[in-house]
Amino acid sequence: MQPSELAKPAFLLAFAWFWQRLGTCAVWxxxxxxxxxxxxxxxxxxxxxxxxxTLIYGATVLVLLYCLGMNGRHLALAAVPALLMAGWALVCxxxxxxxxxxxxxxxxxxxxxxxxxxxxxxxQMRQCxxxxxxxxxxxxxxxxxxxxxxxxxxxxxxAAAELLGVARVLPLILLCLGWVGYCCYLANRHAARWTxxxxxxxxxxLSGQAFVHLAVNLxxxxxxxxxxxxxxxxxxxxxxxxxxIGLVERCAWEDLQEEKSQGAxxxxxxxxxxxxxxxxQPTDAPGLLTAGPGT
Numbered sequence: 283m284q285p286s287e288l289a290k291p292a293f294l295l296a297f298a299w300f301w302q303r304l305g306t307c308a309v310w311x312x313x314x315x316x317x318x319x320x321x322x323x324x325x326x327x328x329x330x331x332x333x334x335x336t337l338i339y340g341a342t343v344l345v346l347l348y349c350l351g352m353n354g355r356h357l358a359l360a361a362v363p364a365l366l367m368a369g370w371a372l373v374c375x376x377x378x379x380x381x382x383x384x385x386x387x388x389x390x391x392x393x394x395x396x397x398x399x400x401x402x403x404x405x406q407m408r409q410c411x412x413x414x415x416x417x418x419x420x421x422x423x424x425x426x427x428x429x430x431x432x433x434x435x436x437x438x439x440x441a442a443a444e445l446l447g448v449a450r451v452l453p454l455i456l457l458c459l460g461w462v463g464y465c466c467y468l469a470n471r472h473a474a475r476w477t478x479x480x481x482x483x484x485x486x487x488l489s490g491q492a493f494v495h496l497a498v499n500l501x502x503x504x505x506x507x508x509x510x511x512x513x514x515x516x517x518x519x520x521x522x523x524x525x526x527i528g529l530v531e532r533c534a535w536e537d538l539q540e541e542k543s544q545g546a547x548x549x550x551x552x553x554x555x556x557x558x559x560x561x562x563q564p565t566d567a568p569g570l571l572t573a574g575p576g577t
Contacts, residue, residue: 286327286335287518291525298479313356334506342486404501406430410444418447435514439499458489477533484530
């Protein structure tokens with residue numbers, strides 16, 4: 283059980299409510315209050331420490347602040363403490379520094395340098411992708427599978443690519459892009475509603491986590507304990523993903539009902555005038571013409 287995972291839907295709801303309460307404040311006040319709120323929420327996760335989950339929360343906050351009207355200068359100010367925290371993690375936590383150095387040595391090994399113990403995990407995930415090819419090795423002997431740690435959660439994309447092939451795991455990427463498109467459609471349709479941050483945050487929470495998982499398995503960023511939503515093994519992650527999807531669908535349903543209610547109210551407030559002969563003009567009723575002087 284990971285409380286930081288289960289807190290993701292609560293964070294989206296709390297941030298949306300908090301931002302709505304600041305609707306009449308100045309822009310810089312809203313930015314400072316939103317950043318402070320997110321920082322207080324992230325503080326226990328950073329002290330745990332869980333840097334993978336912190337990365338997902340931080341990316342979500344930056345996207346939310348940008349889409350809610352923050353300019354580049356505000357985002358640059360928010361990036362300063364983020365860089366300081368990253369430097370502090372590299373200095374104070376040897377395992378974080380080891381993963382970062384392993385990522386750099388993995389690039390060195392891919393360019394012709396020798397492998398090392400630091401980049402072993404990254405190299406194994408790359409070998410899974412190479413062995414799987416386009417069609418996969420599903421019917422190979424299990425003993426011939428490349429050993430990669432955590433095949434059932436943190437390295438599940440590399441393991442699936444080895445079994446099924448690259449062509450059969452590409453729909454996962456399309457599914458992530460489809461979720462982003464769906465949430466952006468809802469956010470654009472209900473931009474004036476308090477649920478606007480929920481749609482944007484849900485898009486980053488799930489698809490952003492999925493893209494980080496893919497980047498780690500493809501060797502594009504240092505290894506971190508980020509699983510693939512709805513695919514990787516883990517009760518907390520699965521429950522959190524389902525809660526976020528349910529939250530988005532519930533908000534979309536309530537916004538739709540609100541639109542219908544407002545439309546019915548406006549229609550009732552503007553009744554149509556009855557069409558009688560008293561309010562018809564001569565041009566509207568050609569058969570009711572006034573007799574001329576020559577008749």
